[in-house]
Amino acid sequence: xxxxxxxxxxxxxxxxxxxxxxxxxxxxxxxxxxxxxxxxxxxxxxxxxxxxxxxxxxxxxxxxxxxxxxxxxxxxxxxxxxxxxxxxxxxxxxxxxxxxxxxxxxxxxxxxxxxxxxxxxxxxxxxxxxxxxxxxxxxxxxxxxxxxxxxxxxxxxxxxxxxxxxxxxxxxxxxxxxxxxxxxxxxxxxxxxxxxxxxxxxxxxxxxxxxxxxxxxxxxxxxxxxxxxxxxxxxxxxxxxxxxxxxxxxxxxxxxxxxxxxxxxxxxxxxxxxxxxxxxxxxxxxxxxxxxxxxxxxxxxxxxxxxxxxxxxxxxxxxxxxxxxxxxxxxxxxxxxxxxxxxxxxxxxxxxxxxxxxxxxxxxxxxxxxxxxxxxxxxxxxxxxxxxxxxxxxxxxxxxxxxxxxxxxxxxxxxxxxxxxxxxxxxxxxxxxxxxxxxxxxxxxxxxxxxxxxxxxxxxxxxxxxxxxxxxxxxxxxxxxxxxxxxxxxxxxxxxxxxxxxxxxxxxxxxxxxxxxxxxxx
RNA sequence: GUCCCCAUCGACUAGCGGUUAGGUCACGGGCCUUUCACGCCCGUAGCAGGGGUUCGAAUCCCCUUGGGGACACCA
Numbered sequence: 001x002x003x004x005x006x007x008x009x010x011x012x013x014x015x016x017x018x019x020x021x022x023x024x025x026x027x028x029x030x031x032x033x034x035x036x037x038x039x040x041x042x043x044x045x046x047x048x049x050x051x052x053x054x055x056x057x058x059x060x061x062x063x064x065x066x067x068x069x070x071x072x073x074x075x076x077x078x079x080x081x082x083x084x085x086x087x088x089x090x091x092x093x094x095x096x097x098x099x100x101x102x103x104x105x106x107x108x109x110x111x112x113x114x115x116x117x118x119x120x121x122x123x124x125x126x127x128x129x130x131x132x133x134x135x136x137x138x139x140x141x142x143x144x145x146x147x148x149x150x151x152x153x154x155x156x157x158x159x160x161x162x163x164x165x166x167x168x169x170x171x172x173x174x175x176x177x178x179x180x181x182x183x184x185x186x187x188x189x190x191x192x193x194x195x196x197x198x199x200x201x202x203x204x205x206x207x208x209x210x211x212x213x214x215x216x217x218x219x220x221x222x223x224x225x226x227x228x229x230x231x232x233x234x235x236x237x238x239x240x241x242x243x244x245x246x247x248x249x250x251x252x253x254x255x256x257x258x259x260x261x262x263x264x265x266x267x268x269x270x271x272x273x274x275x276x277x278x279x280x281x282x283x284x285x286x287x288x289x290x291x292x293x294x295x296x297x298x299x300x301x302x303x304x305x306x307x308x309x310x311x312x313x314x315x316x317x318x319x320x321x322x323x324x325x326x327x328x329x330x331x332x333x334x335x336x337x338x339x340x341x342x343x344x345x346x347x348x349x350x351x352x353x354x355x356x357x358x359x360x361x362x363x364x365x366x367x368x369x370x371x372x373x374x375x376x377x378x379x380x381x382x383x384x385x386x387x388x389x390x391x392x393x394x395x396x397x398x399x400x401x402x403x404x405x406x407x408x409x410x411x412x413x414x415x416x417x418x419x420x421x422x423x424x425x426x427x428x429x430x431x432x433x434x435x436x437x438x439x440x441x442x443x444x445x446x447x448x449x450x451x452x453x454x455x456x457x458x459x460x461x462x463x464x465x466x467x468x469x470x471x472x473x474x475x476x477x478x479x480x481x482x483x484x485x486x487x488x489x490x491x492x493x494x495x496x497x498x499x500x501x502x503x504x505x506x507x508x509x510x511x512x513x514x515x516x517x518x519x520x521x522x
Numbered sequence: 523g524u525c526c527c528c529a530u531c532g533a534c535u536a537g538c539g540g541u542u543a544g545g546u547c548a549c550g551g552g553c554c555u556u557u558c559a560c561g562c563c564c565g566u567a568g569c570a571g572g573g574g575u576u577c578g579a580a581u582c583c584c585c586u587u588g589g590g591g592a593c594a595c596c597a
Contacts, residue, residue, distance in 0.1 A: 019597045054596055119595070126594090133523040136593060161595050178527070187525055187593075195595050202597045225526060226592040249528080249590095256589070284534095287546085291535055295545040314535080317590060321533045324547040334560075400560040429556075469556090478556035485556065493558030 012044025013216045016070075016077070017206070019051040020062035023267030024069035026320060027221060027251045027259045030285045034248060035219045036075045037286075037308040047213060048077040048089040053205050055093065063089075069268035073278050074301060090213070092205050099200040102208050102238055103162065103193075111237045112193055115142040115163045116153050137189025138163065162194040164204075164234065171229035176217075176246040177313055183229040191230060207231045211240040219246045222317070223258070246310065249289050250317040259320065275348065275405025280329040287324075289314045298331070330403040341399060342392045345408045346377075349391075352409035353380050354416045379416045386416070393503055397495035411494075415503065420490030420512065424519040429482035438520050440483050443468060445513045448506070456506050458498040465498070487516035 016032045018024065039046040048070070052058035067089065070077075082088030092099075106112040115138075126136040143165065145153075153160065166189060172182045193204040200208075206227075210218060225247050235242045251259045259265070271281055283299050291314070292307045299307070333341065349355045355377040376385030398411050414420055427437050447468050451460060469480040485497040488504060501509045 017597085021597070051597060057596065115595095122595085130523065130593095135524045159595090175527095181526070183525070189593090192595055199595085201595075206597085221591095222527065223591055224597090227597090229526095247527085252590080254533090258591075287534065289534090293536060295536075297534095297546050316528050318535090319533060321547070324534065327547055330560090398559085401558070403559095476556080481556035483556090489557095491558085495558085497556075 009043040010045075011216065012039055012042040013047065013214050014039050014044060014219055015047040015049050015210070015213065015215050016075075017049045017051045017209075017220070018066050019054065019057075019202075020059055020066060021054065021057040022062055022260070022265050024062075024066040024269070025260050025265045026268065026285065028066070029069065029073060029268050029281070030251060030288060031219065031221055031248055032070060032075050033073070033282060033285050034290070034313070037304055038217065038219060038310070039078075040305040041308050044216075045079055046075075046077045047079050047215075048087075049209060049213070050089045050091045050093075051202065051206065052091055052093045053200060053202060055199075058093070065267055065269060072269065072272055073282060090209070092209065095205075095209070096198060096200075098212060099194075099205055099208055100197060103197055103200060103204070106164075106193075106237060107162070107197075109237075110165070112162045112164050113143055113190075114145065114150050114153070114160045115190075115192070116145075116158050116160050117141055135187045135189075137187065138191075140190055143190065160196065161192045162196070163190040164193045164237070166190050167233065171232055173228055173232055173242075173245060175225070175228075176244055176310055177315060178247065181225065181228070183226075185229060185233060188230055193234070203227060203230055203234060207234045207238065207240070207242075210243055211235065211238075215243045217244045217246060219248065222247045222250050246313075249314055251288055252317050252319045254319065254321075256319060273406075275344075275407070276325070276329050277332045280325065280332045283332075284325045284328050288318045288320065297328075326403045333402050333404075334400060336399070338392050338396055338399065342388065342395050344405055345395055346391070348405050348408050349377075349412075352413075354409055354413055355379050355386060381417050390503070397499050397503075401495075414489050414491065414494075415500075419515065422486070422490040424521070426486045426490070426492065427483045427516055427520065429478045430476075432479070432483075434520050434522050436479075437483055438517060438522060440472075440480055441487065441513050441517045441520070443472075444480070444484055445510055445517075448501070448513070449510060451506070453506055456502065458502040461501050462498040483516070484513070487512050 014035045016028075016035050018028050018032075036046055038044070048067075050058075050063055050066075052063070077087055077089075080087040080090050103112070117139075122138070125139055129136045142163070166185050168186050170182055170184055172180055175181055191203065192201060194200040209215075228245055228247075232242050253259055268281070272278070279300065282301055282304070283297075286299055286304050287297065290308070290312055292309075292312055336344070346355075350357050356379075358377045376387050377391070378384070379386055394412050394415055395408070398408065401411065402408060427441075432440075444465070447464055448461070451464060465480065465484070466477070469477045472480055474480075481497055485494060485500070486492075488497055488500045488509060489495075494500065504512070
């Protein structure tokens with residue numbers, strides 16, 4: 001990539017150009033990320049341009065989704081009309097006069113022409129060509145209409161489109177990733193560049209804006225490779241320069257189909273709601289199609305900027321693997337400080353109705369001079385209060401077990417319940433008989449009951465129970481500890497019984513053992 | 523159908539003419555451990571096929587096959 005070495009800081013201008021016709025999906029997020037990294041790497045400028053020329057399909061809510069997604073990921077752009085000193089996106093829908101100027105010029109120069117063919121007519125012709133194995137392209141029926149015919153049709157208000165007179169030639173361009181790519185423009189036919197003088201279409205607006213915005217490098221998905229020769233021809237007709245191109249490989253779903261083509265496109269914001277960290281998603285996305293060459297998997301946005309290089313971008317498409325995303329997310333969750341993690345989890349506990357929002361809750365007052373104040377959340381089922389500090393201790397037990405925040409509720413719900421719902425079979429360790437289970441539970445309550453409230457710590461609890469386990473004469477501690485853990489949590493998997501018992505408190509621990517005994521029939 | 527892009531473990535990838543083909547996720551086993559997870563150790567698994575070029579090809583070239591993308595009055 002010798003041309004990249006010639007780049008001077010500040011020269012680069014790149015853009016993200018989503019069309020707001022659907023939510024911001026992973027594919028666009030990855031393209032945005034690479035544009036961002038490229039711009040940051042070379043101290044260039046990144047622009048957000050909303051390609052909303054299709055007024056039928058474009059929606060404000062999708063634009064909002066895209067901008068929120070970008071914000072969440074921390075991919076900031078450095079230019080654009082905005083308010084309060086903040087940059088906003090350019091919108092093609094707000095730049096109509098610019099396109100009209102160019103369109104008129106093309107029309108005057110007869111480089112585009114009026115086409116009055118009906119959609120039905122075109123459809124039929126396309127199907128015919130397809131059926132005889134020809135590339136489906138326009139018949140050029142209207143290419144040579146006389147001035148009079150055109151005026152006649154326009155006067156009769158016959159609907160029209162504007163077609164570009166495609167020159168017949170070979171178009172070559174250089175892709176920064178793939179090298180020379182050549183197309184024969186004969187395959188294209190005279191494409192439609194505008195629905196009418198006031199409604200230009202993507203290929204035209206894109207070429208004009210990239211020029212007007214002085215874009216130096218277009219970094220976009222591979223699906224745009226076939227558009228590139230058309231855009232080059234268009235630029236030629238307009239007499240404007242073309243930027244350099246870099247086409248990123250596609251991201252596929254597990255079924256190997258292009259992500260944005262799948263039935264239901266998942267918004268990046270849904271990952272946020274599920275409890276993924278943006279740092280994890282960024283890290284994951286970067287690794288999808290890019291690799292620094294070293295045996296390294298963990299990258300912050302900053303380290304990505306430092307290490308990013310175009311040479312290391314993959315050429316082949318990548319399958320999106322949710323398991324690796326989960327692993328990365330779990331990794332980043334384990335790196336979090338406990339108070340931050342707890343803050344992150346609280347909305348999920350509220351959403352699943354385990355606790356109620358704290359009315360006088362003020363995030364900044366939770367910690368006062370390093371001390372935890374006693375802000376209490378009301379637990380929905382028991383009506384008791386649970387402090388931020390207590391929540392922190394619970395979540396501490398699950399930090400290593402959590403892959404995403406949305407999982408927290410079903411992991412720790414038993415702390416907030418009056419009665420646990422589980423089958424008596426859960427209490428059975430290996431081949432234990434019902435009598436044995438009951439006996440073990442009896443011993444547990446007797447032993448724990450003797451423990452003073454002041455000694456009710458996981459350390460003390462562990463000591464007396466381990467001693468008890470030794471007295472039981474069984475090799476296997478599970479004989480004692482499994483029924484306990486099951487009785488306290490009601491789950492097949494959970495944190496350890498000593499920790500749970502400590503946080504539950506003596507009273508609740510004994511109550512749960514008692515309830516477990518009731519389940520056992522002899 | 524036509525055009526274009528691509529091709530290393532199941533997935534993401536390292537490799538850029540000479541390697542016991544490396545790493546991560548997932549999977550299997552072990553340690554730790556009452557369970558689950560974390561952590562640590564070990565393991566299974568790959569150069570799509572065929573021709574060249576070369577003393578020597580995962581690596582360079584060609585063909586085949588396979589996968590994908592594009593062929594709109596969408597972007």
